[in-house]
Structures are given as structure tokens and as C-alpha cells.
Amino acid sequence: MRLVGLTGGIASGKSTVSNLFKNTSVPVVDADVVARNVVQKGTGGWKKIVKAFGDEILLDNGEIDRARFGQIVFSDPSKRQLLNRLLAPHISSGIFWEIAKLWMKGCKVIALDIPLLFETKMDRWTNPVIVVWVNPETQIERLMSRDGFSEEQAQNRINAQLALDRKKSEADIVIDNSGSLDDTKQQFQEVLRKVSEPFTWKERLRSRDGLISVVMCTTVGVLLAQKNLL
Numbered sequence: 001m002r003l004v005g006l007t008g009g010i011a012s013g014k015s016t017v018s019n020l021f022k023n024t025s026v027p028v029v030d031a032d033v034v035a036r037n038v039v040q041k042g043t044g045g046w047k048k049i050v051k052a053f054g055d056e057i058l059l060d061n062g063e064i065d066r067a068r069f070g071q072i073v074f075s076d077p078s079k080r081q082l083l084n085r086l087l088a089p090h091i092s093s094g095i096f097w098e099i100a101k102l103w104m105k106g107c108k109v110i111a112l113d114i115p116l117l118f119e120t121k122m123d124r125w126t127n128p129v130i131v132v133w134v135n136p137e138t139q140i141e142r143l144m145s146r147d148g149f150s151e152e153q154a155q156n157r158i159n160a161q162l163a164l165d166r167k168k169s170e171a172d173i174v175i176d177n178s179g180s181l182d183d184t185k186q187q188f189q190e191v192l193r194k195v196s197e198p199f200t201w202k203e204r205l206r207s208r209d210g211l212i213s214v215v216m217c218t219t220v221g222v223l224l225a226q227k228n229l230l
């Protein structure tokens, strides 16, 4: 099994690239979706957050008021770090289960769309790592226009992550998404080529079929050895 890391900065275009995988055989695990699921009303993550931040961050129906809560945590680094600490185990086990389900189905290449891939050091489990990069002016423009943020709100969210240029320097593949969607689609072809390269032995062993083969070969080997010994 090959785990492909897909990351970048906020509004750099991870979901846009992730959507391009939909026309291929590579499924995508989206950490933002996992992060939303683990804070749904009544879950363990939700209880921890309400205990730490109080019920003033809740809507009338008991769900988290994401806009209000986002405003709080992205304008105060200590609160954001507290949130990260509380949710990290829930998000990583959620991602693990999504991978496990795909592994059991026999998927051999899985893309992990994780905004904080480097910050959480999950990049050590992924190869190659794709960084969706965008120039700073375009990033802030797209973020403000998509989410209706002021420049200050957008900058706070950008500052909450490792600098995008630093992520770019750690990448195996960089997609520059500062241009048109067609430009990005063209660069995506290189991603498809790279993720379809032949598997290493380690990757073969990590796949469901590889593991089944190892178990079967070992069983046959043990049975033959026993037969010879009798």
C-alpha cells in the first residue's frame, strides 16, 4: 500500500487537487472531514471541547458554532494549541480507521489530504508528499473571497500554519496552483505518473494482497517443513 501525502496552506487548493483524484482509481481520505466528524454533538471530541471552552461556543441545537469558534481559536495561539492537543488523538485515529477500511477493500494507493501533515509529523508515513503551493497574494485573495474573511482574519488563519514556502521546500512534488485550473490539471499529470510508479517491496508487503501472500507462503512453508520432519 502506498500512502500519498497531499498538503499545502489554507486555501492553497488542496480540495481542488483532491477533486482531481476523483476521476482516478486513487481514493482520498480528507482530514477536514474527519476533523468535522470527531466534533459532532455528543462525541468524545465534542465533550472535550465543550469542557475546555464552555457552552458559549455552541449553537442552539448543541452543535459547535464553527464560525464563532474559529474566530476564537485563530486569534489566540494558546487556545488553538489547546484545541489541537484535545483533538489530535481523535483526528489521527479517525484517519487511521479510514485508511484501514480502504486497506481492507484492497486499495493499493490512498491519498491523504491533511492540511497539517508536516505540523503533526504525519509526513513520515507518506511518500510521495505533494504540496499544493500558491503565491501569497493569490492565497489571501482566494481565502478572503471564499470565506468572506477580512484581511486580518485571513492572515490569522495563514499564520496558524507552517509557512507555505517551508512546506514547498519539504515536498517531493510541488503543484503551483497560482494559475488557472487548467494549469493545475496539467501539473496533476506528473502526480499521477509518480503515484503509479512500481511499488517498492515495503509497499507490496503493506498492501492487503501482499500480506495475504506472505501469510499463505509462510503457512505452506511451515506445513512442508513439518511434513519433511515426520
Ligand SMILES: CC(C)(COP(=O)(O)OP(=O)(O)OC[C@H]1O[C@@H](n2cnc3c(N)ncnc32)[C@H](O)[C@@H]1O)[C@@H](O)C(=O)NCCC(=O)NCCS
Pocket: 009, 010, 011, 031, 032, 035, 039, 066, 067, 069, 070, 073, 080, 083, 084, 087, 091, 114, 115, 116, 117, 157, 160, 161
Ligand atoms: C476551528 C474550527 C472549528 C473552524 O472551522 P471552519 O469550518 O471555519 O474551518 P475548517 O474546519 O473548514 O478548516 C478550514 C481550514 O483551516 C485550516 N485549519 C483548521 N484547523 C486548523 C488548525 N488547528 N491549525 C491550523 N490550521 C487549521 C485548514 O487548512 C483547514 O483546511 C475547525 O477548523 C477545527 O475544528 N479545527 C481543528 C481541527 C483541525 O486541526 N483540523 C485540521 C485537520 S489536520
Ligand SMILES: Nc1ncnc2c1ncn2[C@@H]1O[C@H](COP(=O)(O)OP(=O)(O)OP(=O)(O)O)[C@@H](O)[C@H]1O
Pocket: 008, 009, 010, 011, 012, 013, 014, 015, 016, 017, 032, 115, 142, 143, 146, 177, 178, 179, 180, 181, 184
Ligand atoms: N486554480 C484556481 N483558480 C481559481 N480559483 C481557484 C483555483 N484553485 C482553487 N481556487 C479557489 O480557491 C479557493 C481555495 O481552494 P480550495 O478550497 O481547493 O483550497 P484548500 O487548500 O482545500 O482550502 P482549506 O485549507 O480551507 O481546506 C476556493 O474558492 C477555490 O474554488
